[in-house]
Amino acid sequence: MWNMADIFSKKKRSEIMSKIRSKDTKPEIIAKLILKEFEYQPKEFGRPDFINYKKKIVLFIDGCFWHCCPIHSKIPEQNKGYWIPKLERNLTRAKEVEMAYKMAGWRVVRIWEHELSKLRNRLSFQKLV
Ligand SMILES: [Zn+2]
Numbered sequence: 001m002w003n004m005a006d007i008f009s010k011k012k013r014s015e016i017m018s019k020i021r022s023k024d025t026k027p028e029i030i031a032k033l034i035l036k037e038f039e040y041q042p043k044e045f046g047r048p049d050f051i052n053y054k055k056k057i058v059l060f061i062d063g064c065f066w067h068c069c070p071i072h073s074k075i076p077e078q079n080k081g082y083w084i085p086k087l088e089r090n091l092t093r094a095k096e097v098e099m100a101y102k103m104a105g106w107r108v109v110r111i112w113e114h115e116l117s118k119l120r121n122r123l124s125f126q127k128l129v
Helices: 010-020 027-034 080-103 113-123
Strands: 050-052 057-062 107-112
Touching: 057 080, 080 107, 107 113
Parallel strands: 057 107
Antiparallel strands: 050 057
């Protein structure tokens, strides 16, 4: 099991966890990013945003527009005939990539872009993205 204790004191850790806790986020995953357990933008299949080879975790940050976020997604009024199939293909592709990783024994984590920017502003994760 992953453990931050060797890097952060208990107090610091609970401080971090309390700041990033919210119903939509995955605090453990974000905390891992803070600790730089992940490599950023590896040249791997499906272009994950972060990867941890040792633990076999890939992390995707889903853009609100490109991945049709239920909160922010807005298909442009003009050219709907172009955008709808394009975005559908994008989602299908993302599912295929996710499935391929899972079949190979990887854990796949997805974070919405809007979750990330919220966290970055609050905690100044300058180096995260
Ligand atoms: Zn969003």
